[in-house]
Amino acid sequence: QVQLVESGGGLVQAGGSLRLSCAASGRTFSRDRMGWFRQAPGKEREFVASIRWSGGSTYYADSVKGRFTISRDNAKNTVYLQMNSLKPEDTAVYYCAAAPYSTPGVATDDDYDFWGQGTQVTVSS
Numbered sequence: 001q002v003q004l005v006e007s008g009g010g011l012v013q014a015g016g017s018l019r020l021s022c023a024a025s026g027r028t029f030s031r032d033r034m035g036w037f038r039q040a041p042g043k044e045r046e047f048v049a050s051i052r053w054s055g056g057s058t059y060y061a062d063s064v065k066g067r068f069t070i071s072r073d074n075a076k077n078t079v080y081l082q083m084n085s086l087k088p089e090d091t092a093v094y095y096c097a098a099a100p101y102s103t104p105g106v107a108t109d110d111d112y113d114f115w116g117q118g119t120q121v122t123v124s125s
Helices: none
Strands: 002-007 010-013 018-026 031-039 046-052 058-060 068-073 078-083 092-100 119-124
Touching (some): 018 031, 018 119, 031 068, 031 078, 058 068
Parallel strands (some): 010 119
Antiparallel strands (some): 002 018, 018 078, 031 092, 068 078
16 A cells, blocks of 8 residues: 655635645555546546656656656655746646556556555636
């Protein structure tokens, strides 16, 4: 089992920044990759970014490229999502997720098997 706890959400004005954290515990060594997803009201959950624990390779959704940065601290078993130049359309509940080594993909819900409870990000215009 892997437990994931997100933090760092909140209310910010457009153009501002927030940093989300995801603390992982349990059998984290069994996970290959961590991801961030988000779900806005009335919309399906969508992929935001992912990073591999080993090597740190990253992948981003086009909608956040150049504005968001995913990083990890292996010693702390923590993944971060630095969000800059926030827009009202970034408003959503943000979820952290963990993917096993057996998963070939990086950007769909089915690629991940452990999820956090989510943290709300609200960007006002």
